[in-house]
Amino acid sequence: MADESNTGSIAAAVAPNADAKAPTTKKKRSPRHRKTAAEMGRALSEAPAAKPRRYSEQERKEKLKLIETQVSESKGTLKDAIKSAGISEQTYYQWKRTAKPVGQQAEKPLPAGEELADLVRLEEENQRLRTILAEKLRAENAELRKRLGLD
Template sequence: MIGDNDMEAALIVPDENTGEPVSNKPRALRRQRTAPVSARSASKAAAGKSRRYTEQERREKIAFIEAAVAAGPATRKQAIHDAGISEQTYYQWMRSTQSTDKTAAQSVPIADAADDLVQLEAENQRLRKLLAEKLREENATLRKSLGLI
């Protein structure tokens, strides 16, 4: 294992002529780019990843594919090819639409959820009272029939 002192010795190389230790030369810095950035590449960098299809176009293509598969003998692979996209793109779009549907369904306002919870608790209380009354009546009839009362 190389220690700190060994590492310094590895960086210092003896001169061929004199035999005196000489450290390695540092590398020269690379020249900076001076070419101007075009407006198009600047807008791409600002916008991030460019998109070929809008959300509306994606939904239309997915609907076209689903209709083609449901309508006839065309396979999903053939319908995707007819729509002009790759299978990978289709499945990525489907995954993204399903995840947005799930988050939309899960995003219920807190006030509505609290109101629903209060209603459910009240109904639960009412049902428990009904059940308790029925059990008391059955218990009373059983006691009468057994002659315990």
């Protein structure tokens, strides 16, 4: 154990290590080679920036129909059909979500007089079905009371 009352020189205890290496300086790098205008023009022509393409509503419908027919005819998977149409999957699903289904586009609205007549007819049928249901429930309830001996 070390003697706590030892008040000797700290410098003597921590002697400089003669074997320790002095920190070395970093190697200096040469400056980067700057591209000339011709090299920059060539680099730009090799990879042009993709300009977003805007499709009209008619083009969207045509592409969706094309994809639908390819998938239905089992010419490949949905992903293959989307790729062959030249759009991304995200675009396909966005267009599909916003487009109206084919069956609903051909449907024309009914005139107001016919709609009102249909509504009245449905209301009458609804009332008739409610009364039938109420009668059945009353009969079932009476039968259960009779079985349990509550009447």
